[in-house]
Amino acid sequence: MADANEARILCIASSLEDAPHCLSVFRVSQCALGQSLDGVQEQIDGVVLIGLLAQDVEKYLNEIRLNRHTQLSLVYLQNCASSEQFYALYDGVVEDDSFQTFITHVARFRERRKELRTPEQPSLEDRLISYLFLSDERALMPIRELQASSVYHYPLLSLWDNSDDQHLWTSLLVRNSVLQNEQLLDRLRLCQNCDSGLLNYVDTCPNCQSIDIRSESAIHCFTCGHIADQAQFIRQGALACPNCLTNLKHIGTDYDRPLENHRCNECDHFFIDGQVVAQCYSCGTSNPIERLKQRSIYALKLGESGRIKARTGKANYLIPSAVGVALPKEQFSWTLSWLNRLAERYSEQNIHTEIRSEHSLLILNFSNLTSLIQLESELSLLNQLEAFSDRLRNLLRTTDICCQYNEHILMIMLPHTGQAGMEVIQDKVIKIGEAQSDSTLEVSIGTYFLPIQAIDDNAEQWLASVCSGALP
Numbered sequence: 001m002a003d004a005n006e007a008r009i010l011c012i013a014s015s016l017e018d019a020p021h022c023l024s025v026f027r028v029s030q031c032a033l034g035q036s037l038d039g040v041q042e043q044i045d046g047v048v049l050i051g052l053l054a055q056d057v058e059k060y061l062n063e064i065r066l067n068r069h070t071q072l073s074l075v076y077l078q079n080c081a082s083s084e085q086f087y088a089l090y091d092g093v094v095e096d097d098s099f100q101t102f103i104t105h106v107a108r109f110r111e112r113r114k115e116l117r118t119p120e121q122p123s124l125e126d127r128l129i130s131y132l133f134l135s136d137e138r139a140l141m142p143i144r145e146l147q148a149s150s151v152y153h154y155p156l157l158s159l160w161d162n163s164d165d166q167h168l169w170t171s172l173l174v175r176n177s178v179l180q181n182e183q184l185l186d187r188l189r190l191c192q193n194c195d196s197g198l199l200n201y202v203d204t205c206p207n208c209q210s211i212d213i214r215s216e217s218a219i220h221c222f223t224c225g226h227i228a229d230q231a232q233f234i235r236q237g238a239l240a241c242p243n244c245l246t247n248l249k250h251i252g253t254d255y256d257r258p259l260e261n262h263r264c265n266e267c268d269h270f271f272i273d274g275q276v277v278a279q280c281y282s283c284g285t286s287n288p289i290e291r292l293k294q295r296s297i298y299a300l301k302l303g304e305s306g307r308i309k310a311r312t313g314k315a316n317y318l319i320p321s322a323v324g325v326a327l328p329k330e331q332f333s334w335t336l337s338w339l340n341r342l343a344e345r346y347s348e349q350n351i352h353t354e355i356r357s358e359h360s361l362l363i364l365n366f367s368n369l370t371s372l373i374q375l376e377s378e379l380s381l382l383n384q385l386e387a388f389s390d391r392l393r394n395l396l397r398t399t400d401i402c403c404q405y406n407e408h409i410l411m412i413m414l415p416h417t418g419q420a421g422m423e424v425i426q427d428k429v430i431k432i433g434e435a436q437s438d439s440t441l442e443v444s445i446g447t448y449f450l451p452i453q454a455i456d457d458n459a460e461q462w463l464a465s466v467c468s469g470a471l472p
Contacts, residue, residue: 005025005026005027006027006110007025007026007027007045007046007106007107007109007110008026008027008029008042008043008044008045008046009022009026009027009028009029009044009045009046009047009048009106010028010029010030010031010037010040010044010046010047010048010070010073011028011029011030011031011047011048011050012030012031012033012047012048012049012050012052012060013030013032013033013048013049013050013051013052014032014033014050014051015030016028016030018050018051018079019048019050019078021096021099022048025103026045026046026106033052033056036063037060037063037064037067037069037070038067040067040069040070041069042069043069044069044070044073045073045074045106045109045110045113046073046074046075046076046102046106046109047064047070047073047074047075047076048075048076048077048078048094049061049075049076049077049078049080049090050078050079050080051078051079051080052077052080052081053080053081054080054081054082054083057077057080057081057082057083057086058083058085058086061075061086061089061090062089062159064089065089065156065159065160066159066160071127071131071160072127072130072131072134074091074105074106074109074134074135075089075090075091076090076091076092076093076094076102077090077092077093077094078093078094078095084143085143085155087141087143088140088141088142088143088154088155088156089155089156089159091105091135091137091138092105092137105135105137108135108136109134109135112133112134112135113134115133115310115311116130116133116134116310116311117310117311117312117313118130118310118313119313124157124160124161125173125178126309127160128140128156128157128160128173128179129178129302129306129309129310130310131156132179132301132302132306133302133306133307133310133311138301139182139183139299139300139301140154140156140157140170140179140299140300140301141154141155141156141299142154142185142297142298142299143155144186149194149195149196149197149198149282150164150166150167150195150196150197151188151197151198152167152185152186152188152197152297153166154166154170157169157170167295170300173300173303173306174300174303176303176305177303177304177305177306177406177407178302178303178305178306178309179300179301179302179303179306180300180301180302180303180304181296181298181299181300182298182299182300182301183298183299184296184297184298185297185298185299186296186297187294187295187296187297188294188295188296188297189278189292189293189294190292190293190294190295191278191280191282191283191285191287191292191293192285192287192291192292192293193280193283193285193287194280194282194283194285195293195295196280196281196282196283197295198280198281198282199278199279199280199281199287199292200278200279200281201276201277201278201279201289202276202277202278202279203262203274203275203276204274204275204276204277205262205264205266205267205269205271205274205275206269206271206273206274206275207264207267207269207271208264208266208267208269209275209277209286210264210265210266210267212264212265212266213262213263213264213265213274214262214263214265215261215262216229216230216261216262216263216270217229217230217257217261218230218257218258218261219233219239219248219255219256219257220255220256220257220258221233221241221243221244221246221248221254221255222253222254222255222256223241223244223246223254224241224243224244224246226241226242226243226244227258227261228242228243228270229261229263229270230257233248233255239255241255258272262274276289277289278292304407305407308407327401327402327403328403329403329405329460330460332401332403332405332411332413333459333460333463334459335401335413336361336413336455336459336463337455337457337458337459339359339413339415339450340359340450340451340452340455340459341451341457342359343358343359343450343451344451347451358416358417358418358419358449358450359413359414359415359416359417359449359450360413360414360417360418360419360421360422360447360448360449360450361411361412361413361414361447361448361449361450362411362412362413362414362422362425362426362429362445362446362447363405363409363410363411363412363445363446363447363448363466363467364409364410364411364412364429364443364444364445364446365408365409365443365444365445365446365467366385366408366409366410366441366442366443367408367442367443367444368440368441368442369407369408369441372440372441384440384441385441388432388433388441388443391432391435392429392432395425395428395429396412396414397414399415399416400412400413400414400415401413401415405463405467406467409467411463418449419449422447422449426445426447429443429445430445446466448466
């Protein structure tokens with residue numbers, strides 16, 4: 001583990017005398033209370049805010065996450081007033097009895113910083129990956145903001161890029177495994193027109209949709225079944241059914257009162273249950289309940305692809321995708337399904353004609369790739385993968401289609417390639433692995449020939465089941 005004594009700690013305090021523990025362990029510099037961070041000229045490992053009021057904590061947390069020398073640093077509070085609105089921007093609280101834990105976190109942070117690879121001009125995604133990679137305890141946390149139409153937002157992203165598309169952007173990163181959902185915090189219903197969560201649920205008349213309705217006390221006559229407003233049953237100070245003229249003396253025997261009764265002041269429609277709609281405060285749209293959008297709010301952590309990118313500074317996947325025409329997973333599944341139906345059709349016609357349609361699927365599983373990321377030199381591993389891909393690329397035709405299915409599985413679709421042709425290719429792939437005598441990569445091969453009855457128009461599910469453990 002890296003030596004914590006070399007860690008650079010910035011204390012924001014009235015005096016360094018307030019930070020005796022930090023002075024005894026770290027290389028400490030001070031930002032006096034009231035000063036800005038513009039004078040910070042080196043990368044800081046950790047920032048400790050000491051004895052600050054809530055408004056100063058908020059000011060400095062924002063400034064820390066915007067300053068390029070401190071935006072990724074560990075940030076801890078000591079004897080500070082805080083608020084739930086701040087927790088998304090700092091890492092924890094350090095006290096006398098938890099100072100040793102703080103030292104451990106700083107040392108681990110420095111180790112991770114050595115592993116981190118970022119481009120010279122990092123994008124928003126690069127910065128977020130770096131931030132989450134530097135501490136296992138970190139998560140991208142949302143906070144609730146009732147003034148905003150989205151209701152929830154991620155304060156860190158708001159500081160780095162104040163866009164209204166945070167939830168769409170983070171959803172895409174989750175889909176690509178750059179991020180992963182950690183904890184479900186809330187589930188919202190949103191306006192179908194503007195995605196606002198500022199909704200008012202109101203009862204309306206089911207006949208004319210007016211909100212101008214009133215409750216009525218109704219009576220249900222057991223003799224004839226007539227239901228009407230109580231006022232219509234009152235005759236000379238007693239209750240009598242206006243329909244069958246029966247005197248109603250005993251509730252439960254002669255009559256009862258329905259639980260819910262309403263009447264519309266616009267169209268005079270009488271009804272039991274109103275129609276609930278969600279009126280949007282942001283755009284005014286009246287939304288039927290069943291047409292509201294749904295959004296789940298999660299705390300997010302770094303996903304597998306994000307960790308790989310943090311360590312390599314390159315694409316989300318280590319296996320180079322430029323071995324043929326690369327398709328996204330969804331499009332590859334659709335193409336497999338289409339070719340499978342095509343093969344089934346010509347397989348049936350083949351009884352009467354000489355027309356043949358043979359297609360094959362080759363699946364390469366780099367089974368020890370994840371463990372090699374932890375054990376081997378990154379450069380050495382990338383060189384092994386690049387060498388393997390170069391040789392594989394020479395085997396493929398321009399019409400072959402590939403897909404990086406996940407971190408360690410590469411799929412290749414070979415149209416008009418039958419069993420004989422596939423055997424030749426399989427032999428050559430094996431020889432590629434044997435030719436790399438110094439390679440530690442373990443590659444298993446799966447071959448499949450269309451048509452495959454099990455696909456049954458759901459190629460995505462079939463591929464998932466194959467990759468979950470059926471590979472040789």
